[in-house]
Amino acid sequence: MVLLALIAIVAGIVTNIIAQQTRSQNPLYQCIESDYLSYDVYLTISTNIDGKPVEIPDNIGILEDCLSPVHTHDNSGLVHVVYDRPYEFRLGHFLWYWGFNIQQYDATVYVNGIEQDKYMDIVLRNNMSIVIDFKSKPRGII
Template identity: 30%
Template sequence: MPKRPNAKQPAEPIGDRRAKAAAARQAELRVERRRRLLVRSAIGALALAVVGGVTAVAATRHEGSTGSGTAAAMPAHPRTTADGRTTPGPWDTPADPASAVAAAGLPMLDSEGTVEHIHAHLDVYVAGTQVTVPALIGIDESAQRISPLHTHDTSGVIHIESPVQTDFTLGQFMTEWQVSLSADHLGGNTAGGDHTLTAYVNGKPVSGDPAAIVLHAHDEIALVYGTAAENAQLTVPGSYSFAAGL
């Protein structure tokens, strides 16, 4: 008797494939970034040691990245609005990341903070099409400095790696991205008539200004702009498959 063909196996979800690919790319970026930071730190320490001694240098560098100086630079209250471009999109990484981070009210660090280390995920949809959240938001590669709120790749994973325990908001991130956001617009896409803008957290719509959304560990945030017909093509995600270790 001839064998029956095997049933077609369901395809791996797009989100899972994207998460795995992004995780691999992210690992590569983090290894390379840490290597460059170590080289830069070693060169700086050697030069300063000649002038003032290795012990004093080590203490100064530690204070600059995780001590009271950095803590003082963190805002007591995160911004709950988002300033930036008012164009329709897509939106690339800002040319001057340091200025964008300053506009968000955040400091640039020598390396990622370790006191608070969590991740959230952002999806953006305009007119039924997903908009890429670019890599290197909040990272100044030329100066080798980094915001406590940043992206490493285009997966949409937002890294929160802070030297102090505090709240971070979507408004801070969107300001670092330099994309204006409020309850009635996303960039140059304005709600009104048959167009709506809805923010979701873990699959549930939230009211008010989405810039005020506080980022929590493993939150899945979605911004959806479009007509009813365009939005009907989408399935708003209720969660995100984070890579192991995130």
């Protein structure tokens, strides 16, 4: 019984170490050291909820001790994507950094005026203009 408990503890520790190592290699979990790196993209995102404009908050992806690769500096809707090499950051990543609860909404997304399918997978590219129209789901359908 003690041996089984010891094996479970060791397995848990090893799993945790592997998860941390994997996460540290994932650009989504990395803090960047500079806002000026070789991969540097700017785009605009605007959002509406139930037909009403919703401001993109400033400092999305910016914490006191961490600057995320996808972030905002102000509430203008300008999104900055910066990394030390090209990486396909996606609209879903931006919404994740924002902490926006997409499960409460249906969405129609336009890139440069053209409606898009699979909006979470849209790769963020320089000079894009993204408009997201969120529509609240009826209560109980989340």
